[in-house]
Amino acid sequence: MNIVLDNAAVYKNGKMMRCNAYIGDGVFRFSDTSGHGDDSCARIVSDCMIFPGFCDVHVHLREPGFSYKETIASGTAAAAHGGYTAVCSMPNLNPAPDSAENLSVQLELIKKDAKIAVYPYGTITKGEMGKELCDMESIASDVVAFSDDGRGVQEPEIMERAMLKAKSLGKIIAAHCEDNKLLRGGYIHDGEYARLNSMRGICSESEWGQIKRDIALAEKTGAPYHVCHISTKESVALIRDAKKRGVDITCETAPHYLVLDDMMLRDEGRFKMNPPVRSQEDRLALIEGIQDGTIDMIATDHAPHSFEEKSRGLEKSAMGVVGLETAFPVLYTQIAEKNIISVEKLIELLAVNPRKRFGIPLNDDEWCIWDVKNKYEIKSESFLSMGKASPFTGMSVLGAHIATIYGGKSVL
Numbered sequence: 001m002n003i004v005l006d007n008a009a010v011y012k013n014g015k016m017m018r019c020n021a022y023i024g025d026g027v028f029r030f031s032d033t034s035g036h037g038d039d040s041c042a043r044i045v046s047d048c049m050i051f052p053g054f055c056d057v058h059v060h061l062r063e064p065g066f067s068y069k070e071t072i073a074s075g076t077a078a079a080a081h082g083g084y085t086a087v088c089s090m091p092n093l094n095p096a097p098d099s100a101e102n103l104s105v106q107l108e109l110i111k112k113d114a115k116i117a118v119y120p121y122g123t124i125t126k127g128e129m130g131k132e133l134c135d136m137e138s139i140a141s142d143v144v145a146f147s148d149d150g151r152g153v154q155e156p157e158i159m160e161r162a163m164l165k166a167k168s169l170g171k172i173i174a175a176h177c178e179d180n181k182l183l184r185g186g187y188i189h190d191g192e193y194a195r196l197n198s199m200r201g202i203c204s205e206s207e208w209g210q211i212k213r214d215i216a217l218a219e220k221t222g223a224p225y226h227v228c229h230i231s232t233k234e235s236v237a238l239i240r241d242a243k244k245r246g247v248d249i250t251c252e253t254a255p256h257y258l259v260l261d262d263m264m265l266r267d268e269g270r271f272k273m274n275p276p277v278r279s280q281e282d283r284l285a286l287i288e289g290i291q292d293g294t295i296d297m298i299a300t301d302h303a304p305h306s307f308e309e310k311s312r313g314l315e316k317s318a319m320g321v322v323g324l325e326t327a328f329p330v331l332y333t334q335i336a337e338k339n340i341i342s343v344e345k346l347i348e349l350l351a352v353n354p355r356k357r358f359g360i361p362l363n364d365d366e367w368c369i370w371d372v373k374n375k376y377e378i379k380s381e382s383f384l385s386m387g388k389a390s391p392f393t394g395m396s397v398l399g400a401h402i403a404t405i406y407g408g409k410s411v412l
Contacts, residue, residue, distance in 0.1 A: 002043070004044045004045070005050070006020055007020065009047070009048070011050070011343075011344065023403055023410055027410075050369050051367065052366060056324065057297065057358055059087045060092070063109050069304045075386075076113070076115040077412065081324070081325050082401070084404070085367075085368070087119070097143065098122065098127060103143070107120070116406050119360060120144065122143035125158065130151060137165075145166075147228070152180065159217055163223035167224065175211075175226070187276070187314060188276045189276040189277060189279065191262045191278065191279045199314065204234055204282070206275075208235045211230070227239065227249070228252060228299075228301070230253050231282060232282050237285075243294065252296065252299040253295050253299075254298065254300055254301050254323065256321065256323070258283065261278065269389055270380075270391050272318075273391075291341060296354075297349050300322075302324045304386055304387020305320055307388065310389040322389060328368075332346065333398045366405060368401070369402040370399050377395070
């Protein structure tokens with residue numbers, strides 16, 4: 001069906017402005033006039049919002065190696081359903097993209113099945129084992145950055161060598177910061193909920209301690225450094241101070257850390273992720289971080305698993321939740337609508353800043369369109385992702401997806 005978009009609010013050049021647009025036979029274009037001639041069969045949507053296609057620098061598409069969890073086809077369909085036209089695929093795959101030969105397996109799948117732009121990461125170390133640097137030079141031209149996501153690089157000497165090599169190649173080190181010595185079998189935040197329910201907690205220092213180490217290394221080497229999915233107040237403070245000193249550092253957080261705290265947990269696998277949802281104090285520090293620019297972008301850490309892997313409660317379920325299809329409506333409802341940040345700032349965090357930092361182009365034929373007056377309940381069974389475990393299932397939100405435009409055409 002063709003769609004007439006009357007009096008839409010469009011984000012252009014950092015501001016929202018009014019415009020009319022039209023989707024006819026799958027092709028999107030802006031229009032100088034309201035409506036579109038005599039197209040009486042068109043669906044008419046008034047006062048929607050049109051944004052540049054979102055960019056997520058932290059997703060798990062699970063292919064090659066784990067296609068029972070997600071495929072590039074299903075993951076990019078989910079991304080398009082969430083308004084994304086570009087995603088960066090994390091490297092915890094089989095084979096891991098630690099050489100040109102192994103990376104080529106993923107590149108072929110992307111070429112064949114991706115519905116939007118996919119930019120793969122290369123690993124920092126061979127097999128993400130933390131022992132030996134991968135052949136970074138051989139894959140640098142085909143990867144967006146280097147990461148051992150899912151595992152912290154435990155040895156500072158390895159991380160320093162990785163930073164120096166990445167710097168020489170003009171690439172970013174994107175770090176999952178986690179000190180294995182401090183995990184102690186934990187599986188949720190070491191906070192009030194864990195104490196009340198006699199559950200093993202993960203301390204905040206397991207994250208911020210390694211961030212502190214890496215900031216010193218980034219300052220020493222001058223390498224561009226990006227911190228994945230920060231969740232603690234100490235992480236925010238460390239990164240804020242590092243930026244003031246001129247360290248080449250950026251960071252991301254995820255919607256669940258901005259909206260949830262540990263006292264909202266239930267003993268269900270859909271509330272288990274790594275790092276864990278932390279305290280209300282941590283959540284408020286993250287909010288302050290997006291307000292003052294310490295946190296540069298919001299990524300989903302979309303991490304699908306099978307139903308069986310996520311049906312074992314907090315202790316025994318796999319780490320990771322899905323997020324591509326809920327990020328905008330949750331953030332719009334819980335953050336922008338409550339005037340915590342403006343809509344314009346939200347779009348900077350979702351679309352503009354990620355592309356600037358990672359050198360991903362924002363083309364003028366990539367848009368996403370939302371009916372922000374449409375209120376509905378999030379239902380995981382409607383996800384296009386193969387993963388259904390979302391902490392936001394059942395939440396009432398504003399922002400129904402109308403279309404995502406990639407290459408000037410509606411891909412969903």
